[in-house]
Amino acid sequence: MMFAATGAADFTPDPGHVLQGHAGSPPSHRVLHPLQARAIVFAEGESRVGICTIDVIGLMPDVTARVRRRMTEICGLPGEHLLLAASHTHCAPASIDCLGISPDPAFIAAQEEAMVASITEAASRLEPVTLGLGCGSATFNINRRLPAIPDAVTGQLGGPHPGGVVDRRARLLRVDREDGSPLAVLFNFSCHPVTKTGMSGAISSDYPGVARGRIEEVLGCHALFLPGSFGNVRPAVLHPDSGGFADASDEQLFAFGTELGDTVVTATGYTCTRAFGKLAAALMPLELSYAGLPSRDELQRIAAEDASDHQVVRTWAERLLGRLDCGGLPASAVSEMQALRIGPLLCVAIPGESVQEIGYEIEKRLARRGDVDDIWAMGYCNDMLGYLMTERHKLERGYEPQAYRHFERPAPFQNEYQVIVEKAQEVAKMV
Numbered sequence: 001m002m003f004a005a006t007g008a009a010d011f012t013p014d015p016g017h018v019l020q021g022h023a024g025s026p027p028s029h030r031v032l033h034p035l036q037a038r039a040i041v042f043a044e045g046e047s048r049v050g051i052c053t054i055d056v057i058g059l060m061p062d063v064t065a066r067v068r069r070r071m072t073e074i075c076g077l078p079g080e081h082l083l084l085a086a087s088h089t090h091c092a093p094a095s096i097d098c099l100g101i102s103p104d105p106a107f108i109a110a111q112e113e114a115m116v117a118s119i120t121e122a123a124s125r126l127e128p129v130t131l132g133l134g135c136g137s138a139t140f141n142i143n144r145r146l147p148a149i150p151d152a153v154t155g156q157l158g159g160p161h162p163g164g165v166v167d168r169r170a171r172l173l174r175v176d177r178e179d180g181s182p183l184a185v186l187f188n189f190s191c192h193p194v195t196k197t198g199m200s201g202a203i204s205s206d207y208p209g210v211a212r213g214r215i216e217e218v219l220g221c222h223a224l225f226l227p228g229s230f231g232n233v234r235p236a237v238l239h240p241d242s243g244g245f246a247d248a249s250d251e252q253l254f255a256f257g258t259e260l261g262d263t264v265v266t267a268t269g270y271t272c273t274r275a276f277g278k279l280a281a282a283l284m285p286l287e288l289s290y291a292g293l294p295s296r297d298e299l300q301r302i303a304a305e306d307a308s309d310h311q312v313v314r315t316w317a318e319r320l321l322g323r324l325d326c327g328g329l330p331a332s333a334v335s336e337m338q339a340l341r342i343g344p345l346l347c348v349a350i351p352g353e354s355v356q357e358i359g360y361e362i363e364k365r366l367a368r369r370g371d372v373d374d375i376w377a378m379g380y381c382n383d384m385l386g387y388l389m390t391e392r393h394k395l396e397r398g399y400e401p402q403a404y405r406h407f408e409r410p411a412p413f414q415n416e417y418q419v420i421v422e423k424a425q426e427v428a429k430m431v
Contacts, residue, residue, distance in 0.1 A: 002276055002343060003043040004129040004175055006184045006222040007121025010036050011114035012203065013093060013107060019198035020057050021090025023099045023312045023406075028091075032202040032250065033209045035092055037111075038224045039118035040175070040184050041077065042342055043126050044279035049340055050082045050122070051186070051347075052115045053224045055205040056095035058086050058384030061335065061351075063095075063108060067115050074116070075123040081281040083338055083349050084115065086380045087225055089193045091204035096384050099406050100315035128178050131343040133374050134271030136170045136263035140207075140256045141191035142236040143356070144245070147396050158398045159244055165356045166190070166233050170263045171374060173345050176273045182221040187211070187264045188376045190228025190356060195235045195248040195256055202250075207235065210257020211264065218265045227380045229350065229359025231387050232400060276343030278371070282430035286351065286423050288385065289332045291414040296324060316405040329410045335383045337423045341431035344373040348424045349381035354388040355400070358417060362424045369428075377424065385409075390417045 012034040019025050035055040042049045050071065068079030086095070094103040095111060143164025167190040175184040193206035205212070208225035215223035235256055239246040248256070294317075302317035323329055338349040346369070348362055359377035366375050379388075386407035387400040394401045394412065404412050 001044070002129050002131065002279065003126040004183060005041060005122045005125045005127060007039045007118035008036060008222055009114035009117040010034055011110040013110065015203060017093035017104065017107065018101060019091050019203065020094040020098060020101050021194065021198040025198045026201050028203050029201045030203070032204040035203065035205055037114040037118040038222055039122045040186070040224060041119065041122040041126065042279055044277055047279045048077050048081055049279050049281050049342060050077050050119055051085065051224065052119050053085045053087060053226065054111060054115055055087050055089050055209060056092045056111060057088055057090060058096040058098070058380060059084055059382060060096055061383045063112055064382045067112060070116050071119050074120055077123060080283040083340055083347070084382050085226055085378060087193055087205060087208045088227055088380045089204065089206040089208070091196055091198045091202060091206055097408050100312045129183055130176045130273035131276045132174045132271040132273035133344055134172045134174060134267040136267035137168045138170050138189060138260045138263050139168055140235050140259060141166055141168060141233050143232060144234045145232050145393070145398055160236065160238060167228060167356055167359070170260055170267065171376065172264050172267055172271065173342065174268050174271045174273055182219045182268065184221050185215055185219065185223045185264060185268060186226055187215070187223060188226045188228055188378065189260055190230040190233055190359065192230050192234035195237060195253045197247050199247060207253060207257040207260060210254055211261035214258055214261025215264050219268065226376060226378055229354040229356050229377050229379050231353035231355040231379060231389065233356055278341055278343055280341040280431040282339050282427050284337045284423060284427040286335045286337045287332050288413045288416050288419060290411040293329050293410050294320065296321070313405055316408060319408060320410055333385055333409065335385055337427045338382060339427040339431045341372070346372040346375045346428060346431070348375065348377045348428060350377065350379045350388065350420060351381060351383035352379060352385035352388045354379040354420065355390065355393065357390050358388060358420055361421050365421060365425050366428055388413070388416045388420060391415070
């Protein structure tokens with residue numbers, strides 16, 4: 001029999017922090033929605049698996065390692081059995097080194113304590129549960145890589161692409177108590193939480209927080225948002241004149257989150273739960289090679305450029321020069337892939353901003369498994385390597401292939417699509 005319980009903690013800071021998500025954001029001046037952690041711990045026999053979701057743009061691997069170590073010490077939860085998932089809201093203070101912004105240690109400490117508190121709460125009060133999968137749909141997401149129209153200034157491609165790949169499924173795992181009442185809902189949706197960009201100065205958990213609140217209000221249980229592979233998918237907030245992307249109003253953000261929340265609530269009404277006993281987790285190392293490193297001369301030239309709109313790139317070059325002086329640049333990035341098996345659900349956790357094509361390909365490769373009913377390929381888990389894309393995206397150019405500098409990577413990754421998909425297959429075999 002499966003057991004489970006949930007926990008929650010708030011870590012909303014006072015306004016004043018610069019929000020991480022867009023270069024040049026002003027200091028925040030209001031709290032629109034709280035920043036929170038949600039956790040669920042499952043147990044079956046001697047096995048335990050935990051998931052914690054957190055309202056930040058991404059996770060540093062040392063934070064993940066510390067939380068895992070502490071949870072092993074506090075409640076005996078093995079580190080490889082704990083998955084940490086960032087919602088990727090662009091309206092929270094810095095939690096990774098990105099866009100030339102480094103995290104405030106006090107905010108990182110608060111974030112870490114919220115995760116530990118929510119997981120500890122969940123692990124302390126397990127009760128018997130049944131599980132069931134459901135699915136609805138929400139329509140406010142859109143592919144953001146229009147290949148035909150280059151930006152007039154940068155020459156990079158992008159923009160609303162109605163014909164591009166997108167996933168509008170709102171998938172869920174319903175967790176019920178023995179009496180049939182809902183204990184938790186885990187929901188998965190593929191859309192960048194960038195309804196508001198952070199430029200407005202509002203601290204917010206974006207549409208996932210609104211949806212989470214709506215589900216909890218109606219069902220009276222904790223809800224956990226699990227991100228999809230939405231590296232190239234975002235909300236369809238469009239400027240009325242140009243047709244390009246725009247910053248949402250508070251009302252638009254509320255409407256998008258409410259649409260997703262209501263969709264999940266409706267789908268739970270058609271979701272039947274039953275007893276499941278299979279629970280497993282596994283970790284596997286992931287190494288992605290860089291496709292050529294910049295020279296010292298190139299970095300010195302970029303660092304000397306004076307154009308104000310190149311500040312992030314100049315900061316990138318300056319920091320890489322410092323790393324060259326301290327021993328050189330690495331030829332690859334090392335991280336991890338993780339798989340969780342929770343009854344009828346298989347989750348594959350990817351440590352970066354994986355595009356929708358990667359998520360679909362992982363599902364396709366694993367679809368022949370006869371022992372699971374759904375597969376969630378989730379980005380933004382445990383670490384943040386930056387954008388993970390196909391070779392076609394690199395040939396098309398655009399924002400994502402150039403954004404490695406925003407994540408302080410020395411160069412683009414090489415053939416990450418194939419490596420990640422193959423690693424997903426390998427780690428999934430372990431659960």
